[in-house]
Amino acid sequence: MDGLLSFLSALGGIVTSIAIVDVIWATLLGIIVGMMPGLTATLGVALMTTLTFNMESDRAILILICMYIGAIYGGSRSAILLNIPGTPANAATSLDGFPLARAGKAGSAMAIATTGSVIGSIIGMIALAVVAPMLAEFALSFGAFEFFWLAVFGVLVAGQLTALDDPIKGWIAGFLGLFVAMIGQEGIHAIPRFSYGSTDIAGGIGLLPAMVGAFGFAEILTVMRHEAYQVVRSKVDSVFGGIRDAVKYKVTAARSGLIGTFMGLVPGVGEDMGAWASYAAARQSSKRKDEFGKGSVEGLLAAETGNNAAVPGALIPVLTLAVPGSAPAAVLLAAMVIHGIRPGPLIMIEFPDFVFSVVAMVFAATIAMGVLGLLLTRPLLLVLQVSRERLMPIIFVLCTVGAFAIASRMFDVWIMIVFGVLGFILRELKYPMAPLILGIVLGDILDKSLRRGLVLSDGDLTPFFTRPISLVLWLSALLFIVLTMPSIRRGIMRLMRRRRGTGGGP
């Protein structure tokens, strides 16, 4: 009940003050960023963090959440109209959205995507309000052993899920991220590691310049490497039929919302997997499987509900464990720390109202997203007319100034450049970026927890494996990894087919 009151008072605060203006412009800007191929939600939130640096914390976090939600939704527009996902989270959207647009139903497709995104966001938001306080309380019993496993679990699972065909590359990306976190003074004895006499490096690699590089500069290099896309003008039909269509598939919407939220909750996995998993589940249980990939309303609805549900889902571990559920959520976590909020198990004790004000922010952004998305369907088409040749240099200027503005030092600009080039190379070699970023965030937790745990147990490794929560964490990580290994997955499928084959025979 206290939570509901906190939520209502926070929401009242947003609606009745100047904050409502922030909600509108930040969500709209998010939609525009998401729509533009090459500009991801992560980049949008990272650049916006540098822009909201001097604002008071509530206002800055509100703007960042609006940007995040708007961008994940905005990516559906370019997926539907251009067959280019605006952000990686909208890749599944283009499978059915683009065929619908080609069949002259672009307006309906955008309305289905909007409705799905709103439903997904609301389901995720409810989960955030219910699960976050419980998880925070549960996490109070976490000690060094549990946090160690949580970090290992996060990096391995994120590596596995973001590189399903080749998990080893996902793990390598995660380990490289953890290594980056080792650079600079360590947290127990303040001994500088891998800094070779440089005071700048001894201060450590900042997450924000690294992210602006890996998601901004690397993206510019990737976009410019490929041929320019053709800007198309498509006819847009009425949006109202789409909303009706979306409501017809309420079971798909509800299921996708829950799957998306869960995918958001798993460390580092995020919106793309939220969309793909919801899409796969929708196809599995659909009566019209053959329509998937050819313009299925259900498929489009599942993908867009799934990715937006993952946004509040990803905020749950950010707030309660200080472990990001996705790459944009990692930036949001860094932004919260910059603004003096300490996410983690103590959040309900130290900042009791904060979780519910985040819920209110998500709600305000969701409503703004739905209203703006439907009202501005036609004007927003203009965004897709902007050519990459004109957009990319401005984005690079923002990456440079943004990286510099964090601490007014050129060192961060160089970090941005280095991570941009490395990110570009790793991406071309098919190493995923999300586990790398998660590794940078979790490196410090892993390092301190392992060493503190060893001190507590006097070098004994048994508690790492036998304490109840530790046991559950490492067993589930192991089970998950074994079950999703490509070779084992194929083996299970073969076994299931064989059993079905013999069962179905006379």
Added chain:
Amino acid sequence: MKPSRMDKLDFVSAIVLLVFGIGVLVESLRMPRLEDLDINPYTVPGLVPGLLGVAIAACGLAMLIRSIVRGGWRLGLTGQAAGGWLASAALRRSLVTLVLTLVYAGVLFPLVPFVIATPIFVFVFTVTAEWMALGRRPPALSLVIALVIAVVAGVVIGYVFQNLFFVRLPGG
């Protein structure tokens, strides 16, 4: 079986990772053990970096073995293949982008006043990229639009950061 392009790239990246992982391990072993400070030996700074070095090297080794099995070691580095790669438009676009951005971030941004450096960069980048996309000089109207965007971007971004966010930009 003919190795795919990714198998060959994996072969090269696996060697880099293996060497890097071993390097990290060696550096971690060389880190101070702080014996004279009488610290708990389980808290030595090199512990986690060393484990990470082992993990990276192990993954690199696994990838190396896999790529050798798939034939990725047959890189097929003939003069013709290298020539084709060097002449590709994708590589040219990547390199031009890289050079222009490095000149801006490394030279123009720190040394030249922002309102001058930024329009120069935005204009040159836009025109060069359009030129490469079209294969000929962009029409006059495109040049004018690029110039207007460049000047507006320089002035607006500079104003926002310097006057609203109070960031002292290095070039002044």
